[in-house]
Amino acid sequence: MGALMVIFSLQTKQRRKMTDSVEDELELSAARHRPEALEQLEAQTRFSRKELQILYRGFKNECPSGVVNEDTFKEIYSQFFPQGDASTYAHFLFDAFDTDHNGSVSFEDFVMGLSILLRGTVQEKLNWAFNLYDINKDGYITKEEMLDIIKSIYDMMGKCTYPTLKEETPRQHVEIFFQKMDKNRDGVVTIDEFIDCCQNDENIMKSMQLFENVI
Amino acid sequence: MAAGVATWLPFARAAAVGWLPLAKKTMPKPPVDKKSRNDEILFVNVSGLRFQTWKNTLDRYPDTLLGSSEKEFFYNEDTQEYFFDRDPEMFRHILNFYRTGKLHYPRQECIQAFDEELAFYGIVPDIIGDCCMEEYRDRKKENQERLAEDTEAENATDTPLPPHSTSRERLWRAFENPHTSTMALVFYYVTGFFIAVSVIANVVETVPCRPPKGSKKDLPCGEKYTLAFFCMDTACVLIFTFEYLMRLFAAPSRCKFMRSVMSVIDVVAIMPYYIGLVMPENEDVSGAFVTLRVFRVFRIFKFSRHSQGLRILGYTLKSCASELGFLLFSLTMAIIIFATVMFYAEKGTKGTNFTSIPASFWYTIVTMTTLGYGDMVPNTIAGKIFGSICSLSGVLVIALPVPVIVSNFSRIYHQNQRADKMRAQQKVRLARIRLAKKGTTNAFLQYKEEGGFQGRGSDNALCLKNRSSFEHQHHHLLHCLEKTTNHEFTDELTFSEMCMTESVGYRTSRSTSISSQQGVATSCCPRRAKRRAIRLANSTVSVSRGSVQELDTLQVHKTSAGPQSSRSSLNARTEDLKLNCEDRDFTAAIISIPTPPANTPDESLPPSPAIPGILRNSRPTSFTHETVKISSL
Numbered sequence: 001m002g003a004l005m006v007i008f009s010l011q012t013k014q015r016r017k018m019t020d021s022v023e024d025e026l027e028l029s030a031a032r033h034r035p036e037a038l039e040q041l042e043a044q045t046r047f048s049r050k051e052l053q054i055l056y057r058g059f060k061n062e063c064p065s066g067v068v069n070e071d072t073f074k075e076i077y078s079q080f081f082p083q084g085d086a087s088t089y090a091h092f093l094f095d096a097f098d099t100d101h102n103g104s105v106s107f108e109d110f111v112m113g114l115s116i117l118l119r120g121t122v123q124e125k126l127n128w129a130f131n132l133y134d135i136n137k138d139g140y141i142t143k144e145e146m147l148d149i150i151k152s153i154y155d156m157m158g159k160c161t162y163p164t165l166k167e168e169t170p171r172q173h174v175e176i177f178f179q180k181m182d183k184n185r186d187g188v189v190t191i192d193e194f195i196d197c198c199q200n201d202e203n204i205m206k207s208m209q210l211f212e213n214v215i
Numbered sequence: 216m217a218a219g220v221a222t223w224l225p226f227a228r229a230a231a232v233g234w235l236p237l238a239k240k241t242m243p244k245p246p247v248d249k250k251s252r253n254d255e256i257l258f259v260n261v262s263g264l265r266f267q268t269w270k271n272t273l274d275r276y277p278d279t280l281l282g283s284s285e286k287e288f289f290y291n292e293d294t295q296e297y298f299f300d301r302d303p304e305m306f307r308h309i310l311n312f313y314r315t316g317k318l319h320y321p322r323q324e325c326i327q328a329f330d331e332e333l334a335f336y337g338i339v340p341d342i343i344g345d346c347c348m349e350e351y352r353d354r355k356k357e358n359q360e361r362l363a364e365d366t367e368a369e370n371a372t373d374t375p376l377p378p379h380s381t382s383r384e385r386l387w388r389a390f391e392n393p394h395t396s397t398m399a400l401v402f403y404y405v406t407g408f409f410i411a412v413s414v415i416a417n418v419v420e421t422v423p424c425r426p427p428k429g430s431k432k433d434l435p436c437g438e439k440y441t442l443a444f445f446c447m448d449t450a451c452v453l454i455f456t457f458e459y460l461m462r463l464f465a466a467p468s469r470c471k472f473m474r475s476v477m478s479v480i481d482v483v484a485i486m487p488y489y490i491g492l493v494m495p496e497n498e499d500v501s502g503a504f505v506t507l508r509v510f511r512v513f514r515i516f517k518f519s520r521h522s523q524g525l526r527i528l529g530y531t532l533k534s535c536a537s538e539l540g541f542l543l544f545s546l547t548m549a550i551i552i553f554a555t556v557m558f559y560a561e562k563g564t565k566g567t568n569f570t571s572i573p574a575s576f577w578y579t580i581v582t583m584t585t586l587g588y589g590d591m592v593p594n595t596i597a598g599k600i601f602g603s604i605c606s607l608s609g610v611l612v613i614a615l616p617v618p619v620i621v622s623n624f625s626r627i628y629h630q631n632q633r634a635d636k637m638r639a640q641q642k643v644r645l646a647r648i649r650l651a652k653k654g655t656t657n658a659f660l661q662y663k664e665e666g667g668f669q670g671r672g673s674d675n676a677l678c679l680k681n682r683s684s685f686e687h688q689h690h691h692l693l694h695c696l697e698k699t700t701n702h703e704f705t706d707e708l709t710f711s712e713m714c715m716t717e718s719v720g721y722r723t724s725r726s727t728s729i730s731s732q733q734g735v736a737t738s739c740c741p742r743r744a745k746r747r748a749i750r751l752a753n754s755t756v757s758v759s760r761g762s763v764q765e766l767d768t769l770q771v772h773k774t775s776a777g778p779q780s781s782r783s784s785l786n787a788r789t790e791d792l793k794l795n796c797e798d799r800d801f802t803a804a805i806i807s808i809p810t811p812p813a814n815t816p817d818e819s820l821p822p823s824p825a826i827p828g829i830l831r832n833s834r835p836t837s838f839t840h841e842t843v844k845i846s847s848l
Contacts (some may be wrong), residue, residue, distance in 0.1 A: 034278075034280070034283055034285050034337065035285065035288075037284040037287070038284065038287045038288060053288050053289070053290070056288040056289075057288065057289065057300070060288075060335065061300075064331060064334035064335040065334055066337075080689065080692060080693075081693070082655050082656060083652070083656055083704060153696070153699060154700055154702075156696060157696065157697075157702055157704070158704075159710070160656075160704065160706060160707055160709075160710035161700075161702040161703060161704060161705060162703045162705045162709070162710070162713065163702060164710075164713060164714070165702060169702075173700075
């Protein structure tokens with residue numbers, strides 16, 4: 001009798017495994033994504049047709065399914081900063097690129113982001129940076145958000161730095177930033193304060209053109 | 216819509232003329248077909264192999280890459296063809312899918328390569344035809360199992376401990392993997408020894424010893440040397456209890472630990488002793504007490520922590536549960552049938568042993584397993600006939616499930632061997648990754664030392680030329696990060712020196728443990744990382760295979776003043792001395808295609824006279840970049 005029960009329980013387990021695997025496969029196939037047509041992307045971004053083709057080829061080669069998810073993104077990013085831990089910053093960057101907040105970066109997101117960063121006006125670039133710092137996307141940068149961002153950047157440096165990173169270095173950095181940006185001393189930086197302040201800083205403006213011919 | 220139906224759509228629409236006489240209302244206007252009706256031949260060039268096909272063929276499956284507008288991204292206007300940099304052999308099968316509607320799986324191809332091609336062309340593997348589906352599924356399952364084992368082997372307990380582990384975690388690791396520390400090894404062997412001692416004591420207890428003076432009867436040793444055996448038992452149980460309690464304390468999840476097989480065995484092994492202690496010495500209970508002593512033999516199962524073979528055997532039995540269940544079931548059926556038959560066959564005989572059906576069970580079992588003790592034998596002719604049939608069928612029934620169990624055991628055993636090999640290779644792999652990461656850092660530091668930021672075209676061009684443009688751009692990215700944070704990258708040696716000089720409490724081992732911590736094994740795709748880098752047009756140097764350069768003389772840290780003074784040679788500018796460092800973080804994307812790196816930032820300015828005492832004149836020109844490696848044409 002015990003043998004009978006064992007046999008039956010094993011059979012049901014097998015059936016459950018089969019249904020699970022079917023659902024798993026369906027889920028995998030749903031993760032494919034096709035981008036919009038080339039003409040549409042050409043109209044929406046400031047890239048030429050050829051540039052879009054080049055971008056897409058590379059993108060598709062790395063991500064055949066058409067989307068990048070956060071783990072892959074973090075992995076890619078940590079390849080470039082081997083000394084430190086790039087995962088926190090990669091997370092923030094991922095959120096900035098993932099404009100529709102669906103957990104994955106498609107080619108459209110990617111190319112729109114690039115279009116702003118490389119070919120956009122100064123205003124758009126600053127807007128993008130503000131969006132990056134504003135973690136909860138509520139229109140204000142608070143000190144905590146800034147501290148998170150700055151800490152994640154310092155994390156990428158790793159431990160072996162000169163001079164050695166102290167505990168209060170990120171905090172000091174935040175203070176300096178807020179001193180400069182927060183004109184009305186209300187504890188948050190709004191988009192207008194941010195853009196105004198950056199536009200008045202000629203070093204920042206000069207460096208904006210640095211990466212335009214990156215492609 | 217199902218595959219291939221598009222061809223039949225015009226037919227179905229034409230046949231709609233048959234509804235016209237019956238229709239209650241007028242038909243709606245048909246959609247205007249804006250595209251040209253002429254079919255054209257498309258040229259598809261896959262890594263040099265040119266394929267040609269009708270456009271309609273590809274349009275049959277608009278959800279795939281070739282059937283949708285996605286293929287326009289790969290259109291090469293100069294040669295008027297679609298160029299794909301993929302495997303031409305595999306493309307044959309993909310194109311056949313469009314032509315015939317059935318996707319076949321080529322048996323000689325690697326399953327993962329095939330899956331990747333399908334993913335690239337946007338084809339879902341579900342549509343593989345029935346002829347090839349089984350093979351595909353089998354190989355896919357096999358591959359997934361192997362990958363799962365590999366990841367398991369990676370997370371093996373051989374990895375070095377994170378530096379901030381509590382004593383509880385360390386204790387647990389010492390228990391799970393005795394090779395981590397000497398103490399753990401000692402404890403491992405001591406417990407093994409005591410298990411052996413306890414089992415031997417149990418055995419020797421029952422051997423008859425020479426009787427004591429004045430008695431003729433042979434006494435079992437247990438009763439002669441009661442005190443000695445009791446002391447030995449106590450010592451063993453103390454050790455076992457101590458071990459069990461330590462394990463319970465150290466376990467990350469106590470409930471899970473208490474439910475695990477090994478802990479149950481531990482408890483069963485020590486329970487009889489304690490029960491014996493508390494139980495009073497009266498006669499009726501001592502009978503039950505004696506039975507309890509049987510459980511002491513379970514201590515031998517504690518050896519399975521020490522022996523991997525035993526664990527494999529146990530695991531095999533567990534995984535063959537269905538076969539064993541079948542064996543048991545069929546045997547039970549056969550036993551009952553034959554016992555009944557034998558009983559009724561031998562019923563007439565006088566003084567027969569076959570007194571009842573259950574009594575015949577014993578005969579049937581002994582006969583079916585071909586033991587044949589001979590304590591019960593049939594006398595009648597019918598009984599002898601049925602007895603012989605019984606023994607013949609016994610051989611068959613037992614021989615059938617055994618090969619399945621054997622093959623299971625062999626599979627699990629080989630898996631285990633592979634897991635051990637993987638673990639050994641794991642160390643090499645981790646070391647390689649660590650080396651590669653160090654190589655990248657060293658390359659960057661040497662680049663800085665050689666004044667790579669002084670701009671091109673100077674006399675440094677000679678030593679810079681053997682670096683690929685990818686490396687240049689990567690170094691630029693790292694340099695930008697340095698500017699953002701106003702700290703510089705160093706290597707471990709210099710860092711540890713600094714730590715020692717700066718404060719007393721640092722230990723140099725800290726820096727090495729940190730560097731080992733950063734060897735985070737992204738080993739799920741080390742191959743991928745290599746492939747990604749290889750695809751760059753000019754460079755064959757990948758990040759993960761960065762050149763390991765010896766740091767002979769790292770003169771980067773020649774400071775004129777203390778650590779707070781600026782790297783004046785790099786970022787000073789006379790007219791722009793600011794007291795506070797305001798670093799902006801911008802992300803710009805660099806796509807590493809071999810174009811010359813972007814205009815070098817303002818570091819190319821001549822060094823100003825170093826004025827000690829000025830705190831910082833960092834330029835707020837720091838960027839952090841998001842670099843995405845994309846293959847170039």
